[in-house]
Amino acid sequence: MGKQDGQKTGETAAVTPRAKDYAQWYLDVIKQGLLAEHSPVRGCMVIRPHGYAIWEKMQRELDDRFKATGHENAYFPLFIPLSFLTKEEKHASGFAKECAVITHHRLKSVNGEVVPDPESKLDEPLIVRPTSETIIWAQYKNWIQSYRDLPLLINQWANVVRWEMRTRLFLRTAEFLWQEGHTAHATEKEALEEVWRMLGVYADFAETVMAVPVVKGRKTEGERFAGAIETLSIEGMMQDGKALQMGTSHYLGQNFSKGADVKFQNKDGQLEYVYATSWGVSTRLIGALIMTHSDDAGLILPPKLAPVQVVIIPIYKSDDERGRTTEEARKVAAELKAKGVAVKVDEREGIMPGAKYYEWEGKGVPLRVEIGPKDLEKGSLCIARRFVSEIAGEAPEAQRKRRKTFLPRAEAIDSVLPTLDAMQKELFERAKKLRAARTRVIDTLEDYEKFFKDEGGGFAWVHWAGTSSDEDEMAKRFETGIRNIPFEDQIPPEARGEGRCLLTGKPSKQRVLMSKSY
């Protein structure tokens, strides 16, 4: 961060964060942005109001898209009987190592200590859902009898628990918030269309709302969701060059309908197992947002996800000035609100304007309006942007000046929406540029090693025809893996065509996306 523990360290206007100790930088941004913190509960996260407000905006955008594609929301239980989980073998073994298990339903005081009452032991343990396929499909059995009941397009907003060993705020915590879609279809074709459609929804959301460019593709066998026939993903690149899986969409075939025995009668009167999909994104997306856009001064939010898009700060010396600038600030706020802008007037007293600037910048607010006595005289407003697009070689001081503009009042107010729009687009362009600068088409192991060990790494487009043990070798030697096998249209022109596998030299039809990852 530019400033720590209250010491003045001068201006650090670097747009990309320190390369070193990226993990620490990430935590600093979360702290500075008042997004979240560790809870005393092992591995769990407390999401602060500002962080939660961002999640709410994400929810709304996603939910609109789910509804527009015909989905409805529902809610299923938090607890899953152990026997349900084990109905799909691969699914059960995939999640077995990270399940919270409930064995008792009552406590008892023994020698002043409260312990589970041995007499309340459950006949069958319950697990806290790590995902809801099994319990949802147990219910779908009652909902589906005929082809007329299909397709069944349901989404659930919920929390799930995966008892991970190591946790990182937003990226991996024992409990996290997400949405999970679970759909049932009469044919494989229709189910597959759904799988592709929802991945498209995620990609559109990531790029147009989060301003994070993503690569769509298929996961390799080893990386598939436990119990899925096919897993698709969107992969983003963080500012340290590592990939982050931002969303997945699974084709489950008839695995879960068979496990839960969900059959339907088709038009010919035949009984058939239903075809299933599931898809989800989580609060991890907030981590992606931070690691894609933020800088050393703190959080940067794309306007479409900013809970506060414009903060107005009245500036004054005397009580008289305070009254007048505050009144003007409220008026401007009302006018902006009428245009649909999320505005906040910071009327707190006894805090210097500069201190307020730092605070709101840390929280990622895209635009700041400063209203002082001079503006009242001139009928002008000062608008400051959270960031401006970089100019190579520009001094930090010059960049800071370029962030502020003084405009006549009416003009300033009219400029807010277009400016927010422009900032949304600039963030996306900036992220794309950063990704391009860290992306290589690579054909030899020597170049590969150089890229990941000397040049900081990033995305590597390489030909691949290896086995899963070959993948393990790439993981061991370079700490890299296949993020996904991108759809053809996701591959840049210079990386298209056939070739030979980077590791084995065997013929390869197309390149895959290799990188380090979170």
Add this chain to the structure above:
RNA sequence: CGGGGCGUGGCUCAAUGGUAGAGCGCUCGCUUGGGGUGCGAGAGGUUCCGGGUUCAAUUCCCGGCGCCCCGACCA
């Protein structure tokens, strides 16, 4: 579950075998106000828990618990 580190005001951390201190934050007053004003006053700690050594332990020793980092696992 293996290897390493750390537990001291709200936060970041000093110090010490003789009963605890700084910076920031917080409260109050004045001052200041277009990029973290300055000064003064004040609140706030059973030094993680338990045991041992000692006249005396926050400090040394042992045990526990918790947290962090590195590995195996992962949205």
